[in-house]
Amino acid sequence: MTQTAHTSTSPGKQMLSEQVYAHLRDAIMRGNHAPRDALKPQDLAKEQGVSLAVVREALVRLVGEGLADRLPNRGFAVPACSDRRWQEIAEARRTIEPVMLRMSIERGDLDWESRVRAAHHRLARTPAYAPEEGEYYSGAWSEAHRVFHRTLLEGCGNPVLLETFDRTWTASELARRWSAHRVPDRDHADEHRQLEEAALARDADTAAEVLTQHLTQTAAGLTGCTLREPAK
Amino acid sequence: MTQTAHTSTSPGKQMLSEQVYAHLRDAIMRGNHAPRDALKPQDLAKEQGVSLAVVREALVRLVGEGLADRLPNRGFAVPACSDRRWQEIAEARRTIEPVMLRMSIERGDLDWESRVRAAHHRLARTPAYAPEEGEYYSGAWSEAHRVFHRTLLEGCGNPVLLETFDRTWTASELARRWSAHRVPDRDHADEHRQLEEAALARDADTAAEVLTQHLTQTAAGLTGCTLREPAK
């Protein structure tokens, strides 16, 4: 009854597992499930009207991306929050992204410059908080934020490095989602403006320094969210 | 009949899908299947005496690691060889690994030093080619090579960065597997000796420089293996 989605709302026809995967990923990233919560295939399958196999495939993919944990013979779960791991992710970003940014500034062409301008414009004009959308950053802002940072690095022209960025960004965002406080006195907008400015001025030293500071401050904002690590 | 592997040869009891995954991964890394070859679930399932589901799970995991391609509604295949992608992988390694090596040299403790010595000793004493094992590098040497490079970087103490290393190393090894020629005049042993020496002397500049050269030469050795990209 559900396998023929091509007749209903969905315009294109992708695989069932792809839809379920996207839905689950979004749910986890939006924080709909609490960390360490069990992801029961049966519930999810019934919930979305599909078979166990497709849910299972989606979960396996999520595990591969670090968006779910697998406990052998005990099923799947939302990844646990570990302060240490978040700091490691932040350090990895501080290690890699400034180097990528230097490559980007050295190699980026006119098209890159234009896309950086466009991405920054969108980010600057998007409100960070949406009143109706809960207490965290709005979905639109999060996406604009990601696109801005990614665009800055895209000038390097290396898809492998950009895949690495995507992975660490995702992990980083998952951490941010469960961050307790949001450091209200932080001026993201100015940091981003400085980044754009230095990048377009081809000032690699300044840009790398600003990015490092940006990432360091983000990591600092995450410390203290020692929620749910109750020994077990 | 096959689900109770705990009674037969296998000592521990892991999931079926884990064994199948490991077997398939090894087969691909060993080059048992040609690039662009179809990986048919039915054949693999019958071949290993398991159901389609477990093969499917293994293949999905492989795709997540870049060790298999997925063609929607057309199944799975061994990843195609693209010269450009290999150069991108090599550049990514040149971008990230020297920075990691610097961190490692700065932070590595006595245990790290000891493990570096051990890994280099094993690598230096392992023959690169095994007559009976085909025309390529021997399995034992490949593993010792990987362990040496990884151990060098493990001093950084950051698991996230090391995961990144693992991914790019795997991709790089897959490329090496299909490399046409093996640059016979290359002296790996000396490069590795220099690396060990500089690292243990805590000479970060020299070590990073040697590593960059090492990776550059490896990449150069891969150019020209433009096999099998027959338009399509």
Place this chain on the structure above:
DNA sequence: ATAACACTAATAATCGATTATTCGCTGGAT
């Protein structure tokens, strides 16, 4: 009273079969 054991309920892992899609082939029309 506590600790070890047995039993039961829940669910993870696996399987065999069904449905849907694609590829190759035959045959006819231009």
Place this chain on the structure above:
DNA sequence: ATCCAGCGAATAATCGATTATTAGTGTTAT
């Protein structure tokens, strides 16, 4: 002779049901 339509086999994707493992609960022996 070449190109397009329709048929048929192969196989990818999905499903429903079966088997095996785990966690929880209650019981009994010390």
